[in-house]
Amino acid sequence: MPKRSTRQKRAIHAVLHKAVGPLTANEILDLASEVSPGISLATVYRVVRAEAESGALSVVHLDDKVSRYEEADRHHHHHFLCQRCDRAFDIATPCDLVASYVPDNFEVTGHEITLYGHCVDCSASL
């Protein structure tokens, strides 16, 4: 049966744990490479996929076509996507009155709020 603790899995977990926002597979690869050199993209996808299926990670799709992964047990929050560097950041949940304007007979099960603009770093270096 599966489940063996490896250097690469630990690296991926660590990276996702200290992340300030959901990460793409490539971002995870880059960050995890610092700790576990040689780790491959395939491994990142494999691990991330397994954990997403087990419910440990959640997948989000912001205003582009890439999947980003984040720990599933975080408090409810929303995202900010920098249009310059394409990094995503968690932001405190703005408001929860969101659900109130839904058309009648529409059943809302979840929502995602994405703000976009320029992050600190990108606003600075301009």
Add this chain to the structure above:
Amino acid sequence: MPKRSTRQKRAIHAVLHKAVGPLTANEILDLASEVSPGISLATVYRVVRAEAESGALSVVHLDDKVSRYEEADRHHHHHFLCQRCDRAFDIATPCDLVASYVPDNFEVTGHEITLYGHCVDCSASL
């Protein structure tokens, strides 16, 4: 120079105009086909792309990886994505206090709120 009015372009415009939410290229194709039989997906993509570049249409990416197109001059609104039929619907803008919880020094230029769940039709036929 470009810009020639054709049956297919008119069909695409009409479809997007009466849409109740952003449409994917395939949805546009299906709907436009009723008016302009034989229209091809390539044409849909060509037209939609040109208009998006000219600013007449805006492209949105909701909770999946497909691009959806909508007229750019609509009032500010948000979206509802049915997880059963994958159709997107416009919804009246819930709140505008959204921008207030952004981290310092982050420059917000826009936002997107996506609610998901089940649309009327899908809630009914279950």
Add this chain to the structure above:
DNA sequence: GTTTTTTTGAGAATGAATTCGCAATAAGAA
């Protein structure tokens, strides 16, 4: 340390959306 079995790395393979190439077609000008 040895064995067994999962996990990994590399790269090929997929899948799906979107774009291209080009001959045939059709707008709009003349």
Add this chain to the structure above:
DNA sequence: TTCTTATTGCGAATTCATTCTCAAAAAAAC
């Protein structure tokens, strides 16, 4: 109507994220 040239349809080609294959590497069991 005729001519010129943008536009279309079709299928091939591309792009990119993600998955798969399989031999080599490395956990955990022994």
